[in-house]
Amino acid sequence: MKAEAWIFATCAIFFTLVTPAYWLITDASDTGADWTGTSALAMSTFLAIMVALYLGFHAKRMDPRPEDRKEAEIVEGAGELGFFPPYSWWPLWCASAIAVIAVGIAFLAWWLVIIGFTLGALALCGLVFEYYRGDHAH
Template sequence: MKALRSEVWIFLICTIFFVLVTPAYWFVTAAAGDGEGGGGEWTGTSALVMTTLLAAMVTWYLWFQARKLDERPEDIKDAEISDGAGEQGFFPPYSWWPLWAALTFGVCVMGVIFGWWLFMIGCGLGILALSGWVFEYYRGVHAH
């Protein structure tokens, strides 16, 4: 098996750290409390559990991607700058669709406050904005 890449190691160390810190935090807050309730402070403990799961998810994703990829020039100790030359990937040009999607989300949120009829209008506009964003490379100037 290939050696793990540096970004995998960084997130693996973070995951291990959070796995150790989360129960310690729970026990320390339980001991510092008045003893009622039989547990630690739940808000911070829940946040640490979610942080642990997020770090584990990123670690798993990076490890999974590292297995599929060949060796990168930045991973080779004696690589030259020219080894990384060539196409680096596809970078999309400007797009107005994220703006429309955000505005329709704002209409949906206002619909929850002012009335469900406005929420339904926002959902309809959101479907249009999301469809435009997903299919923007199938038509127009940037079609391929």
């Protein structure tokens, strides 16, 4: 996790340098500083610092992974990495339900929003419980 912490620390340093430069460059125009971009860069700086501190803190407390040690062998990283699901149609139905809700809100058709939430609840139940029945049941 040390490598990941260094990546985010480097991003934090970059954002720290770029934020005041952006503020100064946009302040030179006649309309004044661009507060939206400046605040977005400042928040990106704080986010990168937060993630770097979190990863750095946990890197010190946990045993080093094979990719964190210079003397590690490739074979040490072998093995099962986790469960990767096969194909699934449920994310498509969840996204479709969200699209129906968004269209209903955009056109102020509240009946469409209710239909979207109903279909979304069904699709979400199907997504959550998809591995409890059928070909891929556990």
